[in-house]
Amino acid sequence: MIASILATTARIVAGSTVRWAGCAPTEEQRIYIANHTSHLDFIVLWSHLPPWLRRRTRPVAARDYWERDRLRRYLAAHVFNALLIDRTAAPGTPPGQLGRQAVDQMVEALSAQQSLILFPEGTRGAGEDLASFRSGLFHVCRAKPEVEVVPVYLENLNRILPKGHLLPVPMLSRITFGTPLRLQPDETKDAFLERARQSVRTLREAA
């Protein structure tokens, strides 16, 4: 109920049209990877999945942001079923520990037949070009090579709600789902991450 109200609101505010250009919304287990420029990104992407897919697709999000107050904590836990990962380490944790932990969480969710929404740039950009992808995507795919990676390009959301603003300007946006890719058996980390990044970029040029 709350989920469908939120999804409808997100679609109206973002005035978004959706194109499933390279695949269809199916049962297939997937990692949706998208460019990240606005707080609206994940909710708009999520709102365009059919409700039955939404229920089994978990956005990967930062714990420090989503546990800051009660409302966000409630939404993350009960509406979006977000997969919260730690960004800030407690003093004394060995380097690389946080990353490994996040990868383990994602692999675990995938093992439970869930799909993921991931922003592999790690943080919001200014909307000009895609930053290089973090390595977590590669490690998850190496553990779960059978899972499809679906590139998604979110257009105009950074103009609707840019970094540092609270109220959205109601412009129109567009979402394009591209052709799925998978990690090849002998593919190196850098080659795969760059291929994934280019797959999102080509969607922008096509749009």
Place this chain on the structure above:
Amino acid sequence: MSLLHDAALQRLFGGLIILLVVATVVGRLVARRARDERALATVRNLNARINAWWVMCVIFAISVLIGPIGAVILFGLISFLALREFITLVPTRPADHRALLWSFFLITPLQYWLVAIHWYGLFSILIPVYAFLFLALRIAMSGDPTNFLERVSAIQWALMICVYSLSYAPALLGLGIRGHGTPGPTLLLFLVIVVQGSDVLQYIFGKLFGRRKIAPHLSPNKTVEGFVGGVAAATLLGALLWWATPFAIWQAGLQALIIALTGFAGGLVMSAVKRDRGVKDFGTIIAGHGGILDRVDSLTFAAPIFFHVTRFFYGG
């Protein structure tokens, strides 16, 4: 409930319904006769357009039925959605965010509120004077000078076309005519029927007889034959509706001619905007037509001119 008392309004809406029924029947008949793929695509688009016309007529009729405030709210919403489509296409920067919030959530509602209370002295200058200067200042204050002039002009232009110009349509409801009181909804209906009728008639004449393109670089579908035939037919249509207006038959014809010509100009200018931004339509909200702005592009030019011509010659 002006519709219950106003015989002219009843006849105008009755005429529209008959017209739509005829169009729907013809559309279905043509659909059965279409053979090849191209004809089928044209017919499918035609029927989508006719269906959308039903929806638009019903919404318009309801808003007029509610009384003056209904039409003001309807056009306010149209302006809001048109502004949304327009701003989406112009190259604003993150620093313009505040100026855009002002435009959408303050200036637009304020303009329509002034129209609703018939404050002619202020609604006719709010955007060209106050918003014009204020937006330039607000964007300057954001401290980002990149393409400053382009950004400011694009936002000002969007407000002038989508909000200021369109608001002249419901402003007709408050326009007093010498010897006729405030004819209100019939003036608005006359404008909307003639301007949209002219669009449809130009489309029909163009499809039937169109050969020479009138502006191949801006709008490949506009032809000389469609323009001449459509404008002439719309002038005749307006003249034949004289009984619903405060005008004599020749005056109604002349007014309709002005509406059709300015409407054509609006369509042409908005086509130039679309070609410049590399899009075919402003949006996808109305099946068969495109965006809201694609449907009201001619009205953005016809409404302010019709208002001021009428006010100048007949106002009282």
